[in-house]
Amino acid sequence: MTSTAPLLQARKLSVSIGGNPVCRDFDLTLQAGERLAILGRNGAGKSTLLSVLAGLRMPQAGEVRIEGATYDALGPRASACIRGWLPQARSDAFASTVLETALVGRHPHLARWDWESDKDADIARQALAAVGLADFEQRDVHTLSGGERQRLGLATLLTQAPRLFLLDEPIAHLDLNHQIAMLELLAGAARDCGAGMALVLHEPGLARRFCDRALLIHGDGRTEVGPVREMLTAERLSALYQHPLQLVESDGLVSFIPR
């Protein structure tokens, strides 16, 4: 691991799911502090590509490196100190409190016989406060709403404190106010802690506002990467979603309206 190695690097990646190609010979480099939005139609393979980047799934060809090393070389524990992953859906088989759920993020930082210390609990409480769940500590996760559970997932990730965030639909199920709050929280983590992140998003306007670059996945193996202003245009997005979209601008903020 050298300090010059990029946070995330994918080389000559070929991924397909259920016989459909997601990407071919795909190269991607993500530096610390950078935010990448991943957009595409349903089933285009956004989540599949993200799980390959997270080391959860093997690509058909090519390799993924984080901070210069492959997941295999690092092993799961060292990998978990570098990259965190937010799943799109989660199911809780057993009852557990909100604080306990956030605290599992400390696992990679603890030695085998360590118990979570007060310091770990403080880190988890800060994360819960950051996502607006400070008063929920002792609630059972089964009693949370979809949006609250989603914010708890983000709190667990903040407790894990990785340098690379791979987020599968981080603002799904969230109210508009929480969507903006979450994206600002993540933007803050990128700016202040130098975290790099890749986010699967469905809202191109928010992607353009909160990300530096965008990756468009067309679902037939074609991918495009570039700065958000070049990628997230009415023309490109209309082709991506195969539906005419119109760009509307107000006070410097951009939104795309389906025709």
Next chain:
Amino acid sequence: MPTRRRALLIIAALAGLALLSLALALMVGSIPVGPAEVFLTLFNDGGGMAGDVVRSLRLPRALAGFACGGLLALAGALLQVLLRNPLADPYVLGISGGAGVGAMLAILFGLGAAGINGFAFAGALAAMLVVFGLAHGDGSWTQTRLLLTGVIVAAGCGAAVALLLSIAPEHKLRGMLFWLMGDLSQADDPKLALGVLAAVLLISLPYARELNLLARGADTAQTLGVAVGRLRRGVYIVASIATAAAVTHAGSIGFIGLIVPHLVRLATGNDQRLLLPASVLAGGSLLVIADTLARSVVAPQQLPVGVLTALIGVPVFLFLLTRDPQVRR
């Protein structure tokens, strides 16, 4: 999540309960022995008739019961995490079914206790290997595939047991049925079961926090630093060996492997660092108490201990479930 201090206190309390249950098992029976006498006979060879009864009959049976109860509860707790299914118990993956077929065959062939144990253990291992091999076939090894394979193998074994029961001669039926319902009267040497119990607990405990993560989902566990594939295989093998050892010694005693982990979970939460040792102590105690009642309530008749574990466990479980405002607020 309990603090380490609270966890140790709970374990100490349960260890006290375990000792009480063992003491009860040594005192109660056709020849009642007082607490002081029990204490003396354990550390001296004398004590006459009562001493012999305590040392050579009640003590081995109580220790074997404790070991089997602990093994079943531990296996149940591990499999509930592995399958992420609160309904999983040590028998869900067909291990007891395989042991049952082996034991029925041994009884049919007229083998003695050692033969029955050997056949039962071989049957359990065979079922474990079949389920493992089939579920592992395409490398995906999902919980659903493992669960389905296990349930199907268990169903097949159940049919084989029914077949053997239906062709068995009348005078062997009672022994076969008692074995199937769970029976500690043949368990005369607890050393092996206690050894297996200590070994599987010591192997599992270092991985307890990783098991907490596995209970939250394989992908989540993997991204938080758990080597999921290796951990799952290990849990499967450890739980299988624990089940096989218990079933071999005591037959298919139902209920403990399903209910005890839930009892402990309801009372203390789902942290495997506490849940695994607490389940061992609670499961062992429950089986010792149930077996003491099974051999004394309608003495000289002996009841199948599996009936007693259920009769004790069901009301306790229902009480905890309804009482529980704290966990599901």
